[in-house]
Amino acid sequence: ETGVTQSPTHLIKTRGQQVTLRCSSQSGHNTVSWYQQALGQGPQFIFQYYREEENGRGNFPPRFSGLQFPNYSSELNVNALELDDSALYLCASSRRQGAGTEAFFGQGTRLTVV
Amino acid sequence: RKEVEQDPGPFNVPEGATVAFNCTYSNSASQSFFWYRQDCRKEPKLLMSVYSSGNEDGRFTAQLNRASQYISLLIRDSKLSDSATYLCVVRGSNYKLTFGKGTLLTVNP
Numbered sequence: 001e002t003g004v005t006q007s008p009t010h011l012i013k014t015r016g017q018q019v020t021l022r023c024s025s026q027s028g029h030n031t032v033s034w035y036q037q038a039l040g041q042g043p044q045f046i047f048q049y050y051r052e053e054e055n056g057r058g059n060f061p062p063r064f065s066g067l068q069f070p071n072y073s074s075e076l077n078v079n080a081l082e083l084d085d086s087a088l089y090l091c092a093s094s095r096r097q098g099a100g101t102e103a104f105f106g107q108g109t110r111l112t113v114v
Numbered sequence: 115r116k117e118v119e120q121d122p123g124p125f126n127v128p129e130g131a132t133v134a135f136n137c138t139y140s141n142s143a144s145q146s147f148f149w150y151r152q153d154c155r156k157e158p159k160l161l162m163s164v165y166s167s168g169n170e171d172g173r174f175t176a177q178l179n180r181a182s183q184y185i186s187l188l189i190r191d192s193k194l195s196d197s198a199t200y201l202c203v204v205r206g207s208n209y210k211l212t213f214g215k216g217t218l219l220t221v222n223p
């Protein structure tokens with residue numbers, strides 16, 4: 001077990017709706033990153049939070065937004081869902097301690113947009 | 115050019131075979147390199163970090179060539195339990211992980 005937990009594990013939403021995904025990071029980790037993994041692809045970086053501030057963003061539109069809380073847990077919000085948003089959403093936590101720091105992934109949330 | 119490119123696969127090998135995965139990356143400023151393993155419908159898990167001097171962990175050997183921007187993973191004496199998707203991963207100074215598409219390995223009895 002990585003100590004990173006995500007909720008919910010599965011979710012079905014309708015196109016146009018909004019969704020919030022949650023991630024509890026491993027104890028002592030101050031950095032949380034979110035990734036989207038479409039079927040048959042590698043995970044794609046959405047954004048990263050470090051000490052409650054967004055600290056890097058991938059090539060995702062503004063309808064993908066996030067938060068990090070003082071306990072370093074995090075939320076990913078997606079507005080105006082599109083069919084292509086169907087994917088596995090992964091959260092990874094790490095501690096900023098040099099380039100070799102390992103990132104630990106949660107089990108993911110599988111989102112289906114219909 | 116994609117930031118991280120891997121052999122497309124899939125690879126199907128018999129138990130006991132040696133299999134090699136290759137990966138190239140485009141950003142010469144990349145700082146850290148990893149191989150992750152992902153089982154079907156599960157999260158990626160770190161298999162091993164990759165160092166310029168090369169490193170070995172049991173049956174697994176990883177190599178990094180910074181000049182060629184090339185990373186490799188060698189699995190010797192393949193086991194059924196090695197069946198998974200292997201992801202080549204690169205990290206820059208901003209701690210963002212960039213993944214390759216992954217290469218599916220199936221080890222057959």
